[in-house]
Amino acid sequence: MGVYPPPLRMVRPLWGMLSVMARVPDVLRSYAYDVTLLQREMLSTFVTLESLTHQPRVLDVDDAIWLHRRGGYTKQLATICDAVICGNSFLADQFGQWNKKITIIPTAVDTDRFRPALSVQKELLIGWIGTSSNFKYLYMIESALREVLDRVPHVRLRIIADKAPVFEQIPLGRAEFLRWAPEIEIKGIQEMAVGIMPIDDSMWARGKCSYKMLLYMACGIPVVVSPVGMNKEILDIDKVGLGAVGEREWVDSLVLLLESESIRREMGQSARCVAVEHFSIQVLAPKLANTLLVAAGRGR
Incomplete structure (x- = not known):
């Protein structure tokens, strides 16, 4: 029904x-x-x-x-x-x-399916996966994302969702949309350089179980997230990524990770270990x- x-x-x-x-x-x-x-x-x-x-x-x-x-x-x-x-x-x-x-x-993650890619992706992608009903959180940091794209010209934004977002500030050609499907979600995450999960500091957001954050981590992708609720609890376990509050922290955190392959690799490895040891099936x-x-x- x-x-x-x-x-x-x-x-x-x-x-x-x-x-x-x-x-x-x-x-x-x-x-x-x-x-x-x-x-x-x-x-x-x-x-x-x-x-x-x-x-x-x-x-x-x-x-x-x-x-x-x-x-x-x-x-x-x-x-x-x-x-x-x-x-x-x-x-x-x-x-x-x-x-x-x-x-x-x-919430458990299937870390046998969601795992790091065998080969390294050369293109730098800031990635977000979710449903279109949560685009409001993505739009919340749109100006920060635009500044990051301006400062790091060879970086693009990837959105995996049920429909395409409508950005007002992201330049054409700097964002790509992949329609979610089981056969593309894993590769779509594996190719990211950084996974993002912005949320507001609300009662509803505090109830979220950080599933998209855990999917990035299971694939060995470092994260930049709003340090709210369970997001902060996961950040406190180990150096799996960075917490960002406000536009300046979002910009600085993303630029730091995008410009340092060694930091991305170190945090990505820690992220994978935390996902396997604490949140795997x-x-x-x-x-x-x-x-x-x-x-x-x-x-x-």
């Missing part, structure tokens, strides 16, 4: 009823398993049949979903679950108010499995 309500309000009641009915087989199927894992509400911003699923229930959260309009459902959803898995400490602090059994498990899958076993009364 679709995850989100249809734009036409008059059909939403029918859409909601049909969406809930479509979930009934899933509710019944949950009784064949030891644990029910909920990764979101069954009907957008409403708690409906979740309490009818088989217990124990575990809620998995990787965004500050309580900030959504009608976000009050979040407390109810957390309350009916036996445990909550949170993607970072900021989320854990919030959900800890509603459920005492909290486990922090960051091999490290985090056993933690997830144990959390689910504990919820089912079979772990320790």
Whole structure:
């Protein structure tokens, strides 16, 4: 039926009823398993049949979903679950108010797929990957990116997304757009010299789990990111890149990395090690499995 309500309000009641009915087989199927894992509400911003699923229930959260309009459902959803898995400490602090059994498990990266390229890319690319809904963060540093491109003439900007951004200050020919597809995202990141993740210092941004930052790092790419929330926690682990606040820091950080191959190489190697040792599937899958076993009364 679709995850989100249809734009036409008059059909939403029918859409909601049909969406809930479509979930009934899933509710019944949950009784064949030891644990029910909920990764979101069954009907957008409403708690409906979740309490009818088989217990124990575990809620998995990787965004500050309580900030959504009608976000009050979040407390109810957390309350009916036996445990909550949170993607970072900021989320854990919030959900800890509603459920005492909290486990922090960051978003995992497949470091076997996302890995450094075998050959070195000669062209210098500043790269960003994400969805067009997050272009607002990219536009936030557009003037800084323009200055970097002015100061380092042989550098270009690469955007990997579902559609092309519309820049007002980036010169024509200095930015390229790659439409996201599974077969191009890895090579598209591997060819970057620096990966960027600008975000604002908001409650929503603090709830983010730094996935694009981790993708760059897994590919051995140094990062320049806004040091907010989990981004800062990852920066504090090792020298994987630089944190930038304000236009001047964005410009200086990017220019430093673009003009020094040795610094890029050193930080890229550290970034890869941090991704593998702290955020890989091999490290985090056993933690997830144990959390689910504990919820089912079979772990320790």
